[in-house]
Amino acid sequence: MPVDATLPYDDQNIFAKILRGEIPNKTVYEDEWALAFHDINPQAPTHILVIPKGAYVSWDDFSARAGDAEIAGFxxxxxxxxxxxGHVNPGYRLLANTGPDSHQEVPHLHVHIFAGRPLGPMLAR
Structure with a gap:
């Protein structure tokens, strides 16, 4: 179910639980600002999610409230x-859904990294 990005942060969302260690994940990267892990339902040969460690609903929320160091770190x-x-060449796609029209499903900012095959046009025509 898509979320309304204007809603307050819900600390019971799946990514908040992953950050707290309540739900396992296949971590590929972690630092003080971000956690990256494989998507459990991949939509491409490589499908990695990158989430900030702070409590942000969306890119809009993050860009408005996060500090400069946190934004740069993420x-x-x-x-x-x-x-x-290894996806800089031949390329990859970044996707961050925000709000109901984009079908954002988890109310925690996350960036999808898709790669590993030609991905086709950005939006279905």
């Missing part, structure tokens, strides 16, 4: 995960 983590996975 953005750098996304790039590092893609580089470390």
């Amino acid at each position: 953005v750098r983590a996304v790039g590092k995960v893609a580089r470390d996975a």
